[in-house]
Amino acid sequence: MTRLLIAPDKFKGSLTAAEVVAALSRGLAETAPDAEITACPIADGGDGTVDAALAAGATAQPATITGPTGEVREIVWALEDDTAVLELADAVGLKALPGGDLAPRDASSRGLGELILAAVRAGAREIVVGLGGSASTDAGAGLLQALGARLLDAEGKDIAPGLAGLETLASVDLAPAREALEGAVLIAANDVANPLLGDDGAAAVYGPQKGLDAEAVTLADRTLAAAAALLDPSGAASRAEGAGAAGGVGFALLLLGATQRSGADVVLELADFDARLAGADLVVTGEGKLDAQTLQGKGPAEVARRAAAAGLPVLAVAGAVTLTGEELAGAGIIGAFDLLSRAADVEDAIARGEQLLEEVGRDIGRSLPALLGEHRGPSPLP
Incomplete structure (x- = not known):
């Protein structure tokens, strides 16, 4: 019996990781009915992180929080034993903006702070915060306020939400936020190395996707620098890798003592991936687009x-593949299937994503004997 481990990320804007697994499995069942399939949806700290934790056996926990522009938002986080998994994208990310309307100056990270507080009150002692897809550039000010930090303007009043409020910051007291987290360990899960400020910082790199034009990016970076001077006088946190993640939420978490870890590593550990890998003959992974960014962790x-380190062959599936065969081989992938070549255009590939993935699943099933035979033979595939 052939044992397949299917561990894809989401196809962004099209299918969740679980939907990708299901579609591939349906196709495989037609041409390789005896294959034993283990589902392992993954994520890298962004959209889909909570879904991956739930698929791995965590329990769904409902929460009512403040959305990125002040609206009431009902979401779910994950809890397993005393470990909580939270997702910024779902709480206060771009996908949480009402109507998808960008709010570069007003969007806030407050709801994520409320979510962290809810997890602490539920008894979580390790809190994994998946960063990615943020709608705001507030240096995590809203998050800090939700945890009790005092961020005040020149008149001693709480600053308003978002980048606009951050412009008025005059004094800070982080002690109440740190006290609220006493006994809890924060883990910032992401694969971003950007510092808070400068050409590689939160505003310059990620501001445009949130609606900041070139002039606004320059002003935002100055605002972040002024805020950082008050929040982090030594500059250690603002210069740290990952401080620029999620509009500076990474910076705020570092101020609260968070440890930064690779989002992919964290999710794979939560999914007990290595144990599942030990029982597999072939691994199938993938995401919406396999490109140079895929190779950056x-x-x-x-x-x-x-999988390659364990001596297992790996196939990849994606909506589009721009990596060369050499690049794929260097990453440990022996072959890749794309959906775009099976569709009329990008829109068609997205619209028929599940159907096309079923086709890919059938093709993988047909090729299993040759793939595994060659891999197990005297000349393994590269």
Whole structure:
């Protein structure tokens, strides 16, 4: 019996990781009915992180929080024993903006702070915060306020939400936020190395996708620098890798003592990936687009690295593939299937994503004897 471990990330804007697994499995069942399939949806700290934790056996916990522009938002986080898994994207990310309307000056990270507080009150002692897809550039000010920090303007009043409020920051007291987290360990899960400030910082790199034009990016960076001078006089946190994640939420978490870890590593550990890998003959991974960014520590690359280290062949599936055969081989991937070549255009590939993934699943099933035979033979595939 052939044992397959299917561990893809989401196809962003199209299918969740679980939906990708299900579609591939349906196709495989038609051409390789005896194959034993283990589902392992993954994520890299961004959208889909909570879903991956739930698929791995965590329990869903409901929460009512403040959305990125002040609206009431009902979401779910994950809890397993005393470990909580939270997702910024779902709480206060771009996808949480009402109507998808960007709010570069007013969007806030407050709801994520409320979520962290809810997890602490529920008894969580390790809190994994998946960063990615943020709607705000507030240096995590809203998050800090939700945890009790005092961020005040020149008149001694709480600053308003978002970048606009951050412009008025005159004094800070982080002690109440740190006290609220006493006994809890924060883990910032992401694969971003950007500092808070400068050409590689939160505003310059991620501001445009949130609606900041070139002039606004320059002003935002100055605002972040002024705020950092008050929040982090030594500059250690603002210069740290990952401080620029999620509009500076990474910076705020570092101020609260968070440890930064690779989002892909954290999710794979939560999913007990290595144990599942030990029982597999072939691994299938993938995401919406396999490109140069995939190789920068994203989920599929980490899946392939671990599988290749264990001597297992890895196939990849994606909506589009721009990596060369040499690049794929270097990542430990022996072959890749794309959906775009099976569709009329990008829109068609997205619209028929599940159907096309079923086709890919059937093709993988047909090729299993040759793939595994060659891999197990005297000349393994590269």
